[in-house]
Amino acid sequence: MHMLLQLGILLGLTCSAFSDPADPTVVYKIDPAQSEFVVQLFKAGIRAAWAHDHVVRATAYVGQIQADPADPTTASIVVEVQTASLKADEPAVRQKYGLTTPFSEKERQEIQTTMEAKTQLDVEQYPSIWFKSTRVEQQAEGQYTVTGELTMRGVTQSVTLPVSVELRDGIVHGWGSFRFTQSSFGYQPYSAFLGAVRNQDAVVLHFDIVATPHWSGQAILTPDQAAALLSGGTYVNVHTKDHPGGEIRAQIVH
Numbered sequence: 001m002h003m004l005l006q007l008g009i010l011l012g013l014t015c016s017a018f019s020d021p022a023d024p025t026v027v028y029k030i031d032p033a034q035s036e037f038v039v040q041l042f043k044a045g046i047r048a049a050w051a052h053d054h055v056v057r058a059t060a061y062v063g064q065i066q067a068d069p070a071d072p073t074t075a076s077i078v079v080e081v082q083t084a085s086l087k088a089d090e091p092a093v094r095q096k097y098g099l100t101t102p103f104s105e106k107e108r109q110e111i112q113t114t115m116e117a118k119t120q121l122d123v124e125q126y127p128s129i130w131f132k133s134t135r136v137e138q139q140a141e142g143q144y145t146v147t148g149e150l151t152m153r154g155v156t157q158s159v160t161l162p163v164s165v166e167l168r169d170g171i172v173h174g175w176g177s178f179r180f181t182q183s184s185f186g187y188q189p190y191s192a193f194l195g196a197v198r199n200q201d202a203v204v205l206h207f208d209i210v211a212t213p214h215w216s217g218q219a220i221l222t223p224d225q226a227a228a229l230l231s232g233g234t235y236v237n238v239h240t241k242d243h244p245g246g247e248i249r250a251q252i253v254h
Helices: 091-096 105-116 223-230
Strands: 003-009 026-030 036-041 054-058 061-068 071-082 086-088 128-140 143-152 155-168 171-181 197-199 202-221 234-238 248-252
Touching: 054 091, 061 202, 071 143, 086 105, 128 155, 202 223, 223 234
Parallel strands: none
Antiparallel strands: 003 202, 026 061, 026 202, 036 054, 036 202, 054 086, 061 071, 071 128, 128 143, 143 155, 155 171, 171 202, 234 248
């Protein structure tokens, strides 16, 4: 009787054990611990001196990039951000983006509540923001234009963003910024005092992404191999370019 063994290996290495030589595509998972998505909002109105610029950081998201490392224009990119994870005006983020006016915790919570309200992001009704790429074009060495669909509050718009990309030691690093308008996604920017104090419609999204290879595969075991696996007599050996004989070896324990 044959046994199907499925192994998922998350490694920043080239794993020859399960890769298909005929398919150069690699799946890279975005690492939230090393990545960042921040939106900047800007004040406006005749009483703009009373208003403030704001920053909003995503704290929970998942994403992946599928691409042939030799041809980044083949890349397919998908990112999902949980809207409930968006945090407004964290002190460290404000400082990073040059915003020197401090907010009390009460003020910050009021801004957070306004951002999550039905008239703004409507977090309860729309729990996710999605981006899916549709085209990647190279502009220069390490410089690309990514076109895709951005979905927010149930509205999908086509957006184009410039991206700088670096591939080093098998890890993808991409960064850039692009501008979009809030009204194009079905809601108006915050406004008070009959518009005397308000936010500009246009906002800027800054992204800095680090993505590492995600390797997975499967193998059919013979009865003898299955018995060896269950008895602790099987190991995984990861081969790399620098160590073709094996760089990492791990015993499989049942």
